[in-house]
Amino acid sequence: xxxKFDINDLKKIHLFSDLSESELGKILSISHYKKFSRGEIxxxxxxxxxxxxxxxxxxxxxxxxxxxxxxxIVHIMNPYNTFGEVPVFENYEDVLNDKAVYPxxxxxxxxxxxxxxxxxxPFLSYLKQYPEISLKFLSTLSKxxxxxxxxxEGLTLHDIKRRLAKYIIxxxxxxxxxxxxxxxxxxxxxxKSDSIELSISKYDLASHLGTILETLSRTFKKLQDEKIxxxxxxxxxxxxxxxxxxxxx
Amino acid sequence: xxxKFDINDLKKIHLFSDLSESELGKILSISHYKKFSRGEIxxxxxxxxxxxxxxxxxxxxxxxxxxxxxxxIVHIMNPYNTFGEVPVFENYEDVLNDKAVYPxxxxxxxxxxxxxxxxxxPFLSYLKQYPEISLKFLSTLSKxxxxxxxxxEGLTLHDIKRRLAKYIIxxxxxxxxxxxxxxxxxxxxxxKSDSIELSISKYDLASHLGTILETLSRTFKKLQDEKIxxxxxxxxxxxxxxxxxxxxx
DNA sequence: CGTAACCTTGATTAAGATCAATTCTCGTGG
DNA sequence: CCACGAGAATTGATCTTAATCAAGGTTACG
Numbered sequence: 001x002x003x004k005f006d007i008n009d010l011k012k013i014h015l016f017s018d019l020s021e022s023e024l025g026k027i028l029s030i031s032h033y034k035k036f037s038r039g040e041i042x043x044x045x046x047x048x049x050x051x052x053x054x055x056x057x058x059x060x061x062x063x064x065x066x067x068x069x070x071x072x073i074v075h076i077m078n079p080y081n082t083f084g085e086v087p088v089f090e091n092y093e094d095v096l097n098d099k100a101v102y103p104x105x106x107x108x109x110x111x112x113x114x115x116x117x118x119x120x121x122p123f124l125s126y127l128k129q130y131p132e133i134s135l136k137f138l139s140t141l142s143k144x145x146x147x148x149x150x151x152x153e154g155l156t157l158h159d160i161k162r163r164l165a166k167y168i169i170x171x172x173x174x175x176x177x178x179x180x181x182x183x184x185x186x187x188x189x190x191x192k193s194d195s196i197e198l199s200i201s202k203y204d205l206a207s208h209l210g211t212i213l214e215t216l217s218r219t220f221k222k223l224q225d226e227k228i229x230x231x232x233x234x235x236x237x238x239x240x241x242x243x244x245x246x247x248x249x
Numbered sequence: 250x251x252x253k254f255d256i257n258d259l260k261k262i263h264l265f266s267d268l269s270e271s272e273l274g275k276i277l278s279i280s281h282y283k284k285f286s287r288g289e290i291x292x293x294x295x296x297x298x299x300x301x302x303x304x305x306x307x308x309x310x311x312x313x314x315x316x317x318x319x320x321x322i323v324h325i326m327n328p329y330n331t332f333g334e335v336p337v338f339e340n341y342e343d344v345l346n347d348k349a350v351y352p353x354x355x356x357x358x359x360x361x362x363x364x365x366x367x368x369x370x371p372f373l374s375y376l377k378q379y380p381e382i383s384l385k386f387l388s389t390l391s392k393x394x395x396x397x398x399x400x401x402e403g404l405t406l407h408d409i410k411r412r413l414a415k416y417i418i419x420x421x422x423x424x425x426x427x428x429x430x431x432x433x434x435x436x437x438x439x440x441k442s443d444s445i446e447l448s449i450s451k452y453d454l455a456s457h458l459g460t461i462l463e464t465l466s467r468t469f470k471k472l473q474d475e476k477i478x479x480x481x482x483x484x485x486x487x488x489x490x491x492x493x494x495x496x497x498x
Numbered sequence: 499c500g501t502a503a504c505c506t507t508g509a510t511t512a513a514g515a516t517c518a519a520t521t522c523t524c525g526t527g528g
Numbered sequence: 529c530c531a532c533g534a535g536a537a538t539t540g541a542t543c544t545t546a547a548t549c550a551a552g553g554t555t556a557c558g
Contacts, residue, residue: 064398064406065406066406074398087391089390090391091388092388131380134380135338137387138383138390139340141391142338145390145393146339148394148397148398149323152404153313153321157313157319210404
């Protein structure tokens with residue numbers, strides 16, 4: 001496997017954005033690069049924990065599976081996200097004694113998904129020397145907690161139409177935000193389009209919304225029949241953003 | 250309001266257990282004591298954030314509410330737990346500019362629920378001086394993330410019978426663990442009983458399991474009909490722990 | 499152009515929510 | 529001590545949402 005990541009990749013990771021070159025070098029020295037094809041497993045639930053992951057390219061689903069084989073996607077991880085940090089902090093001793101395990105399954109959902117893995121044990125001693133980094137982690141974990149809270153809220157208090165509406169609105173606002181960022185840095189104006197491009201398969205979307213493919217398909221249709229959206233494959237055109245927002249509230 | 254908490258109370262909070270007397274004194278100086286009756290609100294979702302809470306006595310439900318008024322309890326907080334820390338770390342700037350908000354509702358579910366509130370702004374500057382405490386927070390938040398993960402797993406992948414079975418088993422194992430602790434410290438042997446005492450109302454239990462009172466009642470009945478448990482008010486006798494565990498897996 | 503993966507649609511079923519009526523429990527005051 | 533009433537819990541009948549089962553259609557890609 002060609003080693004094709006360096007300090008410049010690390011700088012893009014929010015977690016490490018404030019570190020100096022020498023500190024980044026240390027992180028680099030305790031990490032290794034990995035590449036996955038679509039469908040390949042990064043780790044399984046309850047498998048021994050060895051380190052946490054940072055995404056460089058592609059995307060990864062974090063999911064749980066029921067005994068009957070039903071799958072639920074808890075998170076989708078995209079470039080510059082980190083995941084699998086929970087065991088690092090949850091029980092310090094367990095990590096040192098190789099008793100820690102991953103709490104979830106992780107699978108690449110795109111080809112050429114590139115990650116690097118930071119080894120847990122050396123990282124723990126590193127953490128003590130650079131306490132500022134733990135504040136970064138606190139921020140990361142807090143944001144994740146908030147995400148999970150919202151996810152639970154959706155699952156328990158909203159029906160699938162609302163969940164789907166919320167997903168579309170969130171995706172729409174994320175891409176708008178991304179576009180603004182690009183406009184700012186590149187000093188160009190991008191054409192604003194009232195549509196989104198699904199970044200995951202409909203199967204995975206269903207699993208993330210806590211339902212199944214068939215029900216998702218019907219729900220898309222309902223929103224189409226109400227003239228709120230128009231679906232063309234992975235492209236969702238938003239026809240009536242007000243109504244869509246009223247559902248997603 | 251009588252001020253009836255001191256450094257000894259603080260010591261019992263996991264978060265502060267490693268701090269010196271003088272450090273605890275500082276925490277004390279930026280905290281204040283509050284007492285609530287059953288049903289009183291500590292804070293509402295989206296209300297301005299001022300500080301995080303530590304429980305001394307009683308218990309508190311953290312819950313979300315849908316527009317239709319349906320409630321879902323995400324956590325029950327008991328003595329020596331802390332909650333409402335997420336906004337502290339989620340966005341540092343927002344806290345300093347008084348823009349942060351609580352992410353959830355909190356209500357006392359017992360009379361004489363006692364808490365103390367640590368003011369966010371002074372705590373943030375304190376945190377920078379004592380970085381070890383952020384490791385404690387990382388551990389707390391990681392554990393909470395794992396809890397939420399399991400909660401989501403239950404909500405999406407298990408039916409209500411399984412969720413209830415899991416709740417009973419968890420409560421049973423928690424009390425067993427508590428008993429062992431007491432036996433160790435007090436050097437006595439407690440009679441082991443194969444039963445648990447529900448610490449919350451059945452309404453709240455239903456809401457925590459993602460269902461309603463009626464369905465919970467019927468589910469209790471199903472488990473009774475299968476001779477797995479026996480329900481007498483708040484007391485649940487476990488008749489067949491093997492079967493119960495097989496459901497909760 | 500063929501085949502596999504992906505998606506849609508229809509018919510049926512099942513789990514759990516809702517609505518409605520009682521019953522149980524327990525604290526309060528007569 | 530009993531009666532009352534309020535809140536808590538149970539039970540039954542019905543309805544709704546979404547899962548399951550089954551079949552067919554689309555798309556992408558070698």
